[in-house]
Every structure is written in structure tokens, then in C-alpha cells.
Amino acid sequence: MPVIRTLSKVAQQALLGTPGCGCQPLTVAVRSISFSPRQVTSDASFHSVSFSETDHPKVLITGGLGQLGVGLAKLLRKRFGKNNVILSDIRKPSSNVYHSGPFIYSDILDYKNLREIVVNNRITWLVHYSALLSAVGEANVALARSVNITGLHNILDIAAEHGLRLFVPSTIGAFGPTSPRNPTPDLCVQRPRTIYGVSKVHAELMGEYYHHRYGLDFRCLRYPGIISADSQPGGGTTDYAVQIFHDAIKTGKFECNLKPDTRLPMMYIDDCLRATLEVMEAPADTLSMRTYNINAMSFTPEELAQELQKQMPELEVTYDVDHVRQAIADSWPMNFDDSNARKDWGWKHDYDLPELVQTMLNYFGAETRMARAN
Numbered sequence: 001m002p003v004i005r006t007l008s009k010v011a012q013q014a015l016l017g018t019p020g021c022g023c024q025p026l027t028v029a030v031r032s033i034s035f036s037p038r039q040v041t042s043d044a045s046f047h048s049v050s051f052s053e054t055d056h057p058k059v060l061i062t063g064g065l066g067q068l069g070v071g072l073a074k075l076l077r078k079r080f081g082k083n084n085v086i087l088s089d090i091r092k093p094s095s096n097v098y099h100s101g102p103f104i105y106s107d108i109l110d111y112k113n114l115r116e117i118v119v120n121n122r123i124t125w126l127v128h129y130s131a132l133l134s135a136v137g138e139a140n141v142a143l144a145r146s147v148n149i150t151g152l153h154n155i156l157d158i159a160a161e162h163g164l165r166l167f168v169p170s171t172i173g174a175f176g177p178t179s180p181r182n183p184t185p186d187l188c189v190q191r192p193r194t195i196y197g198v199s200k201v202h203a204e205l206m207g208e209y210y211h212h213r214y215g216l217d218f219r220c221l222r223y224p225g226i227i228s229a230d231s232q233p234g235g236g237t238t239d240y241a242v243q244i245f246h247d248a249i250k251t252g253k254f255e256c257n258l259k260p261d262t263r264l265p266m267m268y269i270d271d272c273l274r275a276t277l278e279v280m281e282a283p284a285d286t287l288s289m290r291t292y293n294i295n296a297m298s299f300t301p302e303e304l305a306q307e308l309q310k311q312m313p314e315l316e317v318t319y320d321v322d323h324v325r326q327a328i329a330d331s332w333p334m335n336f337d338d339s340n341a342r343k344d345w346g347w348k349h350d351y352d353l354p355e356l357v358q359t360m361l362n363y364f365g366a367e368t369r370m371a372r373a374n
């Protein structure tokens with residue numbers, strides 16, 4: 001009985017007060033009646049900006065100082081204007097990042113602070129990048145649970161309350177040893193063995209639940225391991241594929257912490273960020289699902305080393321396996337089936353292994369030449 005009373009009170013509040021909440025019209029079936037699962041106080045003066053009110057979305061990126069956030073901010077600022085994209089994190093930005101556009105402190109575990117940022121800046125899109133990745137997550141399970149699960153709950157509630165379009169990345173790590181690994185389709189058994197993977201399956205399911213239950217515009221891509229030249233990875237299992245370039249250029253040697261034949265799906269950062277923008281801009285009626293695999297290539301450390309050695313024949317690669325990372329990699333997909341993303345919203349990658357290696361080497365070559373010239 002108390003449950004029914006609470007539910008009907010919540011629904012009543014939603015019906016009386018919702019235009020400001022703005023996710024969906026009120027004249028629709030119960031499934032899409034939009035009300036916040038975390039009830040808002042009457043003094044909260046928020047009012048979600050519907051997309052048509054502005055020329056461009058006003059974007060907040062959480063966890064923006066990691067491997068991916070700064071690049072995404074750059075891409076979105078080019079498209080929507082510098083001041084329409086706010087980077088946030090709990091770390092101090094470099095002077096370069098600080099001067100390249102709006103930056104704000106935001107701890108996703110602080111719900112009131114998040115709400116204040118969304119309200120004061122009239123945010124309409126939220127890209128939620130804060131997370132602890134697979135290897136660091138295993139080293140600190142309590143913190144990973146808190147950031148990746150409790151933090152996500154705050155994000156979902158804020159997004160639902162304010163009618164935001166929400167992007168949360170998932171990962172190849174959302175699959176486990178009982179998933180089909182070669183290839184891994186969108187829909188299959190997901191029983192990951194890391195806190196990172198468990199938290200990402202939780203994020204996928206909660207986001208889809210909020211979509212069906214509250215009309216939240218939730219969008220999610222499962223990224224492969226991402227390779228970038230100008231940003232460092234944050235403690236994952238696929239980090240070797242970035243580190244090999246740094247070490248090859250600096251020392252001509254690389255010690256790999258995965259076995260030579262460990263095959264994993266990978267992607268160059270430009271493809272990953274473009275996919276993120278494309279899925280955020282895709283008309284809702286093209287999305288037959290809310291969580292998609294995306295892919296570009298799959299390779300082993302040995303194959304990556306061989307591709308690099310075509311241009312740097314002197315490169316020496318040795319192997320000293322980290323058993324935690326190896327066990328994680330052995331439970332992840334070897335090849336990713338992203339046919340639904342290709343069919344529904346036209347996903348297409350630009351970078352295969354040879355283009356990736358050439359692009360990374362060009363970047364480091366240009367950097368070295370600049371350093372020598374200064």
C-alpha cells in the first residue's frame with residue numbers, strides 16, 4: 001500500500017509539475033510520463049531547455065581530463081562553439097586546456113553540485129566520461145564501485161530531471177568469458193569478471209531502463225580500446241597499444257604486459273569521438289537500440305609491433321605478462337560485431353591498422369621536429 005501511495009503521489013507531482021521537466025509530453029502512456037525518480041524540491045528553479053530553444057546544445061563533459069575528454073571537447077567546440085561545451089573534472093587542468101574553453105570543477109559524487117552546474121549553465125547534453133578503468137578498478141574496487149555506480153546514479157537522475165540528452169560510454173569490457181568472443185554481437189550473455197565491466201553493464205541497463213521508464217534520451221556506445229597520441233590512457237587493459245608508440249619513439253624498445261597473441265578490438269581516437277558526436281546527433285527514430293557496439297579493427301601486440309617495425313625495423317619488443325591484465329584481456333571480445341550501428345545510423349570507421357600506425361608516427365615525428373626546432 002505505501003508503495004502504491006508513493007507511486008501515485010510521484011505520478012501526480014509529475015502530471016502537475018512536469019512541463020518544466022520537459023522530457024516528454026504528458027498526454028502519453030504511463031511508460032513515457034516523465035518525472036524524476038529522485039524528487040526535486042520546490043525551491044529548485046530548474047527548467048530544462050528544450051533543444052529547439054537554442055541553436056546548439058549546451059554540453060557538459062564529466063571526467064573530461066582523461067584520455068578522451070579534451071579531444072571530444074575540441075571536436076564539439078568546433079561544431080557548437082567554444083562556450084557551448086564545458087569540460088569538468090576533479091583534477092586541475094593544464095594551462096593549455098584551461099585556456100582553450102570553459103572548465104569547471106565537478107565531482108560526480110556531489111549531486112547538488114552537479115545540479116547547480118546543469119541549472120546555472122542551462123545544460124542540454126551531458127557526456128559522462130568519469131570512470132575508473134579496468135586495471136585501476138581492480139586495484140581499488142571500493143572507489144570504482146563508488147565512481148562508476150553511485151556516480152552514474154547521480155548522472156541518470158540529473159539527466160532525467162532536466163530532460164538532458166545523456167551519453168554514457170560502455171566498453172568491450174562489458175562482456176566476459178561466457179560471451180561469444182569472436183565476434184561479439186550487441187545482444188548476448190554479459191557476465192564480466194571486473195568491477196569495471198560489472199559497472200558498465202549496470203550503466204547500460206540503468207540507462208535503458210530510464211529511457212523506457214522516464215523517457216530519458218539515453219545513448220551509449222561500447223568503445224573498443226582507444227588509441228591516441230596526445231593524451232595518456234587512464235589505467236586500462238588496452239593501454240599497451242598507446243604505450244608502445246611512446247616507448248618506440250623514445251627508446252626503440254617496448255616491454256609488453258600482454259601475451260603476443262592477445263587479440264582485442266581497437267580504435268583510433270578520431271573515429272571514437274566522431275562516432276560519439278554522430279550517435280548524439282542521430283534522429284531518435286533511427287536508433288533501434290540505445291546501446292551499440294562500435295568497431296574499427298582488431299589486432300594482437302605481435303601484429304601491432306610488426307606494423308610498427310615496417311617503419312621502425314630496429315624496434316625491439318619483449319613480453320613480461322601482467323597476470324591481472326592478461327586475465328582481463330582473455331575474457332574480453334576478440335572481434336566486435338558493430339553491424340547494428342552501421343545499419344541504423346551509418347557508422348563507418350576511417351582508420352585501419354596501417355592508417356593508425358602511420359597517423360601515430362606522423363604525430364610523434366612532427367612533435368620531435370618541433371622540439372628540435374625550439
Ligand SMILES: NC(=O)c1ccc[n+]([C@@H]2O[C@H](COP(=O)([O-])OP(=O)(O)OC[C@H]3O[C@@H](n4cnc5c(N)ncnc54)[C@H](O)[C@@H]3O)[C@@H](O)[C@H]2O)c1
Nearest residue numbers: 063065066067068107108129130131169171223225226234
Ligand atoms: N579509453 C578507452 O580505451 C575507453 C574504452 C572504452 C570505454 N571508455 C570509457 O570512456 C570514458 C572516458 O575514458 P577515458 O579513457 O578518458 O578515462 P580516463 O581514466 O582517462 O579519465 C577518467 C576521468 O574521470 C575522472 N574522475 C574520476 N573520479 C571522478 C569523480 N568522482 N568525479 C568526476 N570525475 C572523476 C578522472 O579524474 C579522469 O580524468 C570512461 O567512461 C571509459 O570507461 C574508454
Ligand SMILES: C[C@@H](O)[C@H](N)C(=O)O
Nearest residue numbers: 133134171236237238
Ligand atoms: C577497453 C577500455 O574500456 C579501457 N581502455 C580498458 O582497457 O579498461
